[in-house]
Each structure stands twice: as C-alpha cells, then as structure tokens.
Amino acid sequence: MAAAIATAGAVLWGWLWNERFWLPANVTWADLERESAGDGEVYPRAAHVLSAFPMAVVLLALRRVFERFIAKPCAIHFGVQDKLHRVQPNAILEKVFTSITKCPDARRLEGLSKQLDWDVRKIQRWFRHRRNQDKPPVFTKFCESMWKFTFYIFMFSFGLRVLWSSPWFWDTRQCWYNYPFQPLISGLYYYYIIQLAFYWSLVFSQFTDVRRKDFLMMFVHHLVAVGLISFSYINNMVRVGSLVICLHDVADFWLEAAKLANYAKYQRFCDLTFILFSAIFIFTRLGIFPIWILNTTLFESWELIGPYPSWWLFNGLLILLQILHVIWSYFIIRVAYKALARGKVSKDDRSDVESSSDEEDATSNSRKGIHSTSSNGANRINGHISSGQ
Numbered sequence: 001m002a003a004a005i006a007t008a009g010a011v012l013w014g015w016l017w018n019e020r021f022w023l024p025a026n027v028t029w030a031d032l033e034r035e036s037a038g039d040g041e042v043y044p045r046a047a048h049v050l051s052a053f054p055m056a057v058v059l060l061a062l063r064r065v066f067e068r069f070i071a072k073p074c075a076i077h078f079g080v081q082d083k084l085h086r087v088q089p090n091a092i093l094e095k096v097f098t099s100i101t102k103c104p105d106a107r108r109l110e111g112l113s114k115q116l117d118w119d120v121r122k123i124q125r126w127f128r129h130r131r132n133q134d135k136p137p138v139f140t141k142f143c144e145s146m147w148k149f150t151f152y153i154f155m156f157s158f159g160l161r162v163l164w165s166s167p168w169f170w171d172t173r174q175c176w177y178n179y180p181f182q183p184l185i186s187g188l189y190y191y192y193i194i195q196l197a198f199y200w201s202l203v204f205s206q207f208t209d210v211r212r213k214d215f216l217m218m219f220v221h222h223l224v225a226v227g228l229i230s231f232s233y234i235n236n237m238v239r240v241g242s243l244v245i246c247l248h249d250v251a252d253f254w255l256e257a258a259k260l261a262n263y264a265k266y267q268r269f270c271d272l273t274f275i276l277f278s279a280i281f282i283f284t285r286l287g288i289f290p291i292w293i294l295n296t297t298l299f300e301s302w303e304l305i306g307p308y309p310s311w312w313l314f315n316g317l318l319i320l321l322q323i324l325h326v327i328w329s330y331f332i333i334r335v336a337y338k339a340l341a342r343g344k345v346s347k348d349d350r351s352d353v354e355s356s357s358d359e360e361d362a363t364s365n366s367r368k369g370i371h372s373t374s375s376n377g378a379n380r381i382n383g384h385i386s387s388g389q
Contacts, residue, residue: 017046021309022235027180032236041183046234048193055197060205063147071143078264080142090126092116097130142263144209149256151198155191156249162187163246168239172296175239176304182236192238195245196229221324228317235310240301244293244318251281278336285325294318 019028036043092115096104104112104127113120162185168174203222206215232241254277261270297315305311 023180023310024305024308032180035181042186042189043180043182044184044189044233044236044238048189049196049230049233052193052196052200055193056200056204059197059201063201063205066147066150067143071146072139074146075139075142075263078142078266080139080263081137088126090116093123093126093130097127138263142260145256145259145263149253149260152249152253152256155195155198156246156253159191159242159246159249162191163242166239166242169243172240172243172292173300173304175237175243175296176301179301179305180236182239184236184238188238188242191242191245192229192233196226196233199225199229217324217327221321224317224321224324228314228321231310231314231317235314237314240293240297244289247284247289247293251277251284254280275336275340278332281332282329285322286329289325290322294322 017029023029023032032043035041093112096108096112109120109123112118112123116123163169166174166188199222203219203226206219206222228244229241232238232244254273258270258274258277261267261273294315297318301307301311
C-alpha cells in the first residue's frame, strides 16, 4: 500500500513539474541546473515562491502595526471620524428595520410618521444611520487605503529603480534573448517575491477588510496576479513579469491617494487625483499594456522562442487580466464622467455607505408620490472612491 502511494505521488509530482509544460522544447530542468552550476549565477527555482507565504504573514503583521501607529494618527489629524452616528433607539423602527433592512416605501413611511409623530425625513434619516451603523466606518477605510498607498508607492519606486538600468525595460525583445538561461539579479528577486507576498496578503485580508460590491472580481484579480507572478517566476519569465508588475503599480497609488483625500474630505484634491488616476489607468491598462506587454508576450516571444504549454497559460492569464482592465475602465469612466459633469467625484457604484443627499432626494420623491426603482434611493451610491488593481 505504501509503495503504491509513493508511486502515485511520484507520478503526480512528475506530471506537475513536467518539463514539456514549463520549459521550451529541448530545454530541461537539468540544463538549468547545469547552467547555474557552471557560471555560478542564480536562476529562479520553484521552491523560491514558497518564501512568499512567511513574507505575506510578515506584511500582514506590518500592516497592523502601520495602521495602528501611523495610519490612525494620520486619520485623526485629518479629522476622519472614528465612529458612525449612533441612532436613537426606537423599538418600532428597529422591528421594521430587522424585517426589511431598507427604508420603507412612501405609504409605510406616512403610517410610521403618524404612529411616531415624526417627520418623514427624520424617519428616513434614522434608517440611513441605522444601516450605516452596521458598516465599517470611514476611519477603517482610511487606514486600509493609507497602507496600500504607502506600499504601492514604495514598490513602484523600488521596481522602477531596478528596471531603469535593465536592458529589457527599453527593449522588450531582451525579455526573450537566450531564454530561459537568464540569470536572476538580487533586486529583481526581492521585487518579485515581495510583490507575490503582498498579493497573497490581499487574498487573505480581503475576507476581513471592508467588503466591496466587486468582492468577487477583486478576489479573481488577486488570484490571477498570484498565478501570473508564480508561473512567470517558475519558468523564468521574470523580465516581462517585472514589466507587468511595474506597469500596474504606476496607477494604483494615485487611486489610493484619491480615496484618502475623499475620506478626509479634501474634495478638490480628491477630484484632481482621481482624474489623474483615471487618465493613467486607461492609458497604461488599455494602451501601454496591450501595445507593450501583450505584443511582446504574444508576438515577440513567438518569434524568438516559440509557444509551449506554459506559454499559453501565461498569456491566457494576461488576457484575462486585460478583460478585467476593460471592465474596471468602464466603471472608472462612469465615475470620472460624473466627476466632470457635477464638478466633483460624488458617486461610485462600489461603495457601501450611503450619503445624506441620497436620502433627502428619496424623501423629496416620496412626498411627491414618485416611486423610484429603489424606494430608499439605495441605487444612488455615496461617493467613496474605491476601485480595483
């Protein structure tokens, strides 16, 4: 029995690390080992990606320390409220809230108004505050965004420093010359493993962070990022992989800066940074990414090394990532259009907290007997900017 299990394990292990899947034709793991031993250079090894897990734990711990001792004092300094408004206890309204969780329709509002001798607007405000009372405060969102902003800008600066002197940064065909016998420099190794650890930390922390409406899409994005970084490292596509990572980082910290400004109620700075983020995101993800990255991974690599199984997988993940870029660009353009039309970034389809203006609009409509698609105006979302990578 033990021998059968060992044999099955050996077969599975051999299938998992099949050279014909991971490496181009006529290249074996032994060739890489021999090349590494011959010139003393370091090449990527599959075992290296395992070091990302303890590093992810370190990043999660570092994040907690950062949020407590740096982000929270900054939030207090900028006047970000730590707690939401607590509603006045009311057994009748609490019973209605428990049963429907949203603001009642106009007819029921009139009945509650007569029963409690409260103004309709006061009742709607009570329901809005009661819903928001169960949701994480802006204070928590500020701390999350400040951590991401700090990490993104640090890693973008570090990555740009590593890549600036690299020949493949200026000529993408250099990503494929003499592939896969391309030595791994120490700076590129740390850049790769820290980025992989960060995305693993996002996979874990997403279940405890403020939950967004695009939770599933962001979860898929993080897994695609983990898959891309891991696969490209194992089969030594770190050169083009580093370009992909750096290209994504260039827009991400602008988004977090816009969110921080929004939470701190610096509206003009929020508008400016969000418009900058929108322009950079669309230019890099819908312009540079397909022209610069997909062109070299699909066409230049085909010409220089030819396709093989893991090549197809790697490009499949990149195409999936590009599909996510298109989806996010659609939502970003919607928000940016509203920002330009109204003079500020005021709405976002991903937000979880409602604004008072939404409730007041619903109140005005209910008094006129107008019924919208959602009786409490919940389809008009408050403008806390939040978007994916």
